[in-house]
Amino acid sequence: MRLKTSSGAALAVAALLATAACVSESGADTTADSALSGSGAGEECKIDETVKLGAVFSLTEAAAFAGEYQKEGLELAIEELNAAEGIEYELVLEDDGSTVEGSTVAFEKLINRDQVSAIIGPTLSNMAFSTYTDAQSAGVPALGVSTTAEGIPEIGDYIFRASLPEVSALAASIPAAKETLDMKKVAVLHDSADEFTVSAYRTITDELGEEGIEIAVDESFGTDDTDFAAQLGKVLEEDVDAVILSALPKATVPLVKQARDLGITAPIVGGNAFNSPVLIGALGDAAEGLIVGGAWSAASETTGNAEFIAAYNAKYDRAPDQFAAQAYTGAYLIDQAIRADCDANRESIKDNLGQILEYDSVLGPISIDEGGEVTQTPVVQIVRDGAFTLL
Numbered sequence: 227m228r229l230k231t232s233s234g235a236a237l238a239v240a241a242l243l244a245t246a247a248c249v250s251e252s253g254a255d256t257t258a259d260s261a262l263s264g265s266g267a268g269e270e271c272k273i274d275e276t277v278k279l280g281a282v283f284s285l286t287e288a289a290a291f292a293g294e295y296q297k298e299g300l301e302l303a304i305e306e307l308n309a310a311e312g313i314e315y316e317l318v319l320e321d322d323g324s325t326v327e328g329s330t331v332a333f334e335k336l337i338n339r340d341q342v343s344a345i346i347g348p349t350l351s352n353m354a355f356s357t358y359t360d361a362q363s364a365g366v367p368a369l370g371v372s373t374t375a376e377g378i379p380e381i382g383d384y385i386f387r388a389s390l391p392e393v394s395a396l397a398a399s400i401p402a403a404k405e406t407l408d409m410k411k412v413a414v415l416h417d418s419a420d421e422f423t424v425s426a427y428r429t430i431t432d433e434l435g436e437e438g439i440e441i442a443v444d445e446s447f448g449t450d451d452t453d454f455a456a457q458l459g460k461v462l463e464e465d466v467d468a469v470i471l472s473a474l475p476k477a478t479v480p481l482v483k484q485a486r487d488l489g490i491t492a493p494i495v496g497g498n499a500f501n502s503p504v505l506i507g508a509l510g511d512a513a514e515g516l517i518v519g520g521a522w523s524a525a526s527e528t529t530g531n532a533e534f535i536a537a538y539n540a541k542y543d544r545a546p547d548q549f550a551a552q553a554y555t556g557a558y559l560i561d562q563a564i565r566a567d568c569d570a571n572r573e574s575i576k577d578n579l580g581q582i583l584e585y586d587s588v589l590g591p592i593s594i595d596e597g598g599e600v601t602q603t604p605v606v607q608i609v610r611d612g613a614f615t616l617l
């Protein structure tokens with residue numbers, strides 16, 4: 227809510243509204259803090275109180291391959307945003323240790339103790355289904371920057387994502403792989419214990435069906451498995467054109483290495499976790515020819531991409547990845563939502579995040595609809611000489 231007048235009466239009403247307890251449809255207390263709503267709009271917006279933004283990423287354990295880059299991308303954006311006039315952000319960053327329990331505790335802290343205006347994260351869809359249910363009932367807007375499974379924005383009206391859904395990525399990568407690899411017959415291997423890899427598996431089988439590609443081998447495994455001899459034995463029996471793999475890095479690295487040791491040379495088509503230089507580095511030669519769809523490429527000439535890459539390199543002495551670019555974009559989208567009505571209260575951010583019609587980001591033009599879902603164009607990349615190259 228933005229008050230356009232400053233008469234005594236209006237200020238009195240504002241004070242009343244600011245202190246009256248409001249309850250949203252979800253039962254959350256949506257009482258606004260008047261110090262978080264400022265004057266002016268857009269670039270002219272000025273808010274007196276420091277705006278607290280929360281973030282929950284997997285900074286340690288299995289998903290840290292993405293979480294560390296997300297932290298860096300987000301901190302770079304906050305630094306840049308704080309250099310602009312009018313709004314001072316304070317980032318409260320939590321590590322969920324790559325577990326659902328850790329993520330739940332971190333969300334609870336940000337929602338109740340830190341009283342943040344909005345939350346960015348978590349890293350994995352596997353945590354999002356629990357944590358977003360909590361954010362929704364508390365009335366705290368949450369913006370996913372890497373949560374790609376089906377059904378996430380549908381959790382509720384406080385839940386948004388700026389992370390390309392895996393459905394969209396695979397709709398681009400599977401037809402591209404079909405053409406590049408002359409893919410007629412494939413093996414599909416998936417982690418059956420993770421929300422994202424299971425969701426992606428369903429999409430993969432749908433896409434392959436639509437493309438008329440035969441699934442000659444269809445095997446699953448667990449997130450923490452280390453021995454894939456049984457599944458790979460099945461792949462060896464068939465002469466497949468590619469292995470489509472829906473897995474997180476922890477299983478991917480031993481699986482692909484064991485496949486190569488067994489003499490399986492078929493290229494890999496991967497899901498969102500493969501958009502990681504950490505994973506590609508760990509796979510070494512075994513990653514050559516790998517095809518993956520994603521939200522960002524270093525080679526894209528999107529608005530601000532060259533400057534983002536240069537600033538990131540200067541600050542961290544390494545190149546950004548897709549997860550860094552998405553987290554960086556997420557902070558700018560929240561800033562846009564706050565500036566729209568010059569109001570950093572939870573309700574206002576929620577109302578405005580779902581109305582980002584087109585924002586020119588390093589990911590390319592991006593929009594978020596009222597249902598919380600993102601629209602952006604996917605990129606498809608192939609690993610050549612150990613580096614991602616646009617296909």
Ligand code: 1QQ
Nearest residue numbers: 350351373374422498499
């Ligand atoms: C998800 C993902 C992961 C691969 C992000 C790191 O896409 O969990 O949805």
